[in-house]
Amino acid sequence: MGGHSLTDAGPLVILGATGSIGRQAIEVAERLGRQVVALGARQGSDGLVSLAERFPEARVVAAAPTNQEHAMLRDRLGSRYARGPEELEELARTAAVVVNGIVGSAGLPASVAALESGNRLALANKESLVAGGPVVLAAAERGGGEIVPVDSEHSALFQCLQGEDLSSVTRLILTASGGPFRDRADLSDVTLGEALAHPTWNMGPRITIDSSTLMNKAFEVIEAHLLFGISYDAIDVVVHPQSIVHSMVEFADGSTKAHVGEPDMRVPIQYAITYPDRAPGGERFDWSDRTLTFEKPDFDRFPLLGLGYDAGRAGGSAPATMNAADEIAVQAFIDGRISYSMIATIVEMSLERMGVQAIDTVADVLAIDTESRNVAAEIAGSC
Ligand code: MG
Numbered sequence: 223m224g225g226h227s228l229t230d231a232g233p234l235v236i237l238g239a240t241g242s243i244g245r246q247a248i249e250v251a252e253r254l255g256r257q258v259v260a261l262g263a264r265q266g267s268d269g270l271v272s273l274a275e276r277f278p279e280a281r282v283v284a285a286a287p288t289n290q291e292h293a294m295l296r297d298r299l300g301s302r303y304a305r306g307p308e309e310l311e312e313l314a315r316t317a318a319v320v321v322n323g324i325v326g327s328a329g330l331p332a333s334v335a336a337l338e339s340g341n342r343l344a345l346a347n348k349e350s351l352v353a354g355g356p357v358v359l360a361a362a363e364r365g366g367g368e369i370v371p372v373d374s375e376h377s378a379l380f381q382c383l384q385g386e387d388l389s390s391v392t393r394l395i396l397t398a399s400g401g402p403f404r405d406r407a408d409l410s411d412v413t414l415g416e417a418l419a420h421p422t423w424n425m426g427p428r429i430t431i432d433s434s435t436l437m438n439k440a441f442e443v444i445e446a447h448l449l450f451g452i453s454y455d456a457i458d459v460v461v462h463p464q465s466i467v468h469s470m471v472e473f474a475d476g477s478t479k480a481h482v483g484e485p486d487m488r489v490p491i492q493y494a495i496t497y498p499d500r501a502p503g504g505e506r507f508d509w510s511d512r513t514l515t516f517e518k519p520d521f522d523r524f525p526l527l528g529l530g531y532d533a534g535r536a537g538g539s540a541p542a543t544m545n546a547a548d549e550i551a552v553q554a555f556i557d558g559r560i561s562y563s564m565i566a567t568i569v570e571m572s573l574e575r576m577g578v579q580a581i582d583t584v585a586d587v588l589a590i591d592t593e594s595r596n597v598a599a600e601i602a603g604s605c
Contacts, residue, residue, distance in 0.1 A: 232318030232342075234495065237262040237310060237332050240269040242425065243323030243346040243372065243487065248273065250492045254501055260313045264328060266291030266305070274299055281316075283309040285328060311335040319495055321372070322347045325426065326549075327591050330354045331584050337367030344494035346372035348429075351445040353542035354587045359448060369449065370494040375442050376449055377490030378468035378481030383450065384498070386473070393456050393472035394446050398519060400461040401434035409523060412562035414555065431552050435565055436519065440530020444541050447534055454535050459527065461517045466507075483507055525566045529573065539579040539590040546594035547572035554602040564605055572598040 234251050238244040239261040251258050258277050263270045266287025271294070274282045282299055284291065285307045295303045304312075307328065314320050314335040321344040322329050322336065329347030333354070336343040338361045345351070350358050362369060371377050375396045383391070402419050403409055412434075420430045432438035436459075443457050468490075470480040483489055489504040521528045526548070533540040551568040554560045560568070575597050581587050 233257040233259040235260040235262070235313050235317040235320045235336075236323070237314065237321065238323030238325060238329065238347070239263050239273055240265070240267055241323050241325060243491065244321070246488050247321045247323060247344075247491050247495075248276075250488050250495060250503070253503070254492070254495065256495065259317050262310045262313050262324075262332070264324065266295045271295065271298055274303075281313065283313055285310045307331065314341070315339040318342060319344060321491070321494070322350065323372075325428075327353055327546075327588065330358070330587060333358055334361040334584055337361040337369070338365035340366040342494075343367055343369050344372050344491070345369050346491075348373075348441055348445070349545060351448050352441045353545045353591060354581070354584065355444070355448045355541065356538075356581055357584055357587055360582075370497050371445070371449060372487075372490050372494045373442065373445070374485070374487065374490050375469040376445060377493055379446060379450065379471060381481050381493065382469070382471040382479040386471070388451065390474045391450075391452060391456070391471055392474050393458060394450065394452050395458050395460055395470040395472060395478070396439065396442055396446060397462040397465070397467050397469050397516075398436060398439045398459050399433065399465045400463050400517075400519070401436065403434055403523075404461060404463060407523075410561065410563050414558070417555070417562060427556060428549065428552050431555065431565075432548065435526045435562075436524040437526040437530065437548050437565075437569075439519075440527050440533075441541075441545065443527075443530055444534040454531055459519050461519050462514065464512075464514055466512070466514055526569060529566070529570055533573060536578045539576065539581050539586075540573060542581065542587055542590045543573055543576040543594040543597075544569055546591045547598035550595050550598035550602060560602055560605060564602075568598055568601050568605070571601050575601075 234256050236244050236247050240263045258280050260281040262283040264285045266284035282303045284305050311331050314332040319342045320336040322333050323346045327349045330350050333350035417431045417434045439459050465485045468481045470478050472478045484505050486504050492503045533544040547569045551565040
């Protein structure tokens, strides 16, 4: 959690600019009057072009545009445009605060580049820590960069931990909405439409389904362990359907600090940019007539939650395998090739088949990712 110098109205690089986090980060940046010096995205969509027009000074990178998109971007933007994944990494090396909202393992090299360059990484890319945990932490160590989490739960924990000594922490408590199937006994006949209807957060299809299986919460447990160095035995999940308490930290003296607010990703995004300062922003919370409820998660109906703890404790390549296998399984479910309950089966079988290996470099992570996908696809194809 480094020094104050990084925050002094430094410029912003926004990666995954056309996605949900990226767009909200741009909104926050404009509200704060912060300079956006670069925009990066995977594709070269029209969305990227219109963002580029909104920020006429910004460098623009598309990591993997189609030839047609590439030609259009080059025509419209000239020399401030570049393409390729290396160019995306280059952007991550250039500014003080890098918002990484890229979806998928394509976000990992940019996270490593930002941290190696001593930048602040406002991290929303799940794969960076889940798949590349040891590599990302080593990059921060090497380059002196700092991670400020953007995910609502980790931002909540990060904020609750400000001014605290980690040795006095007895428990991290991550809240989970419980997803749409919190009260549903039989999950074997869940349809795609049902799995895509998340009660409180509006997100992309994979993370919405991952929220319904609690896979997403398992990933967040792993991320919390890596971010704060707290043992898995001291990280709990509690189901809180209202999504108002974003997470909690319990201390040795019996005190618990909670971070509370309306579900609004712009709040954690803004905090990651302004930390350790705060700026005006989100909605005031209305405390009248609010009922907040908490219950234990059901590890039997949501086996991916327990598998996530197991993979986290196993360490090394296991979380990367879990992430890759889950992505393949979720896609197979979206495509109608497997049933909802097979998602967990495929993840479990992939973890068994792949075993645990050490990961030291981005290349190691990407190799495990590819191999795990192949294994998961093979299992999915045979069921
Ligand atoms: Mg979350």
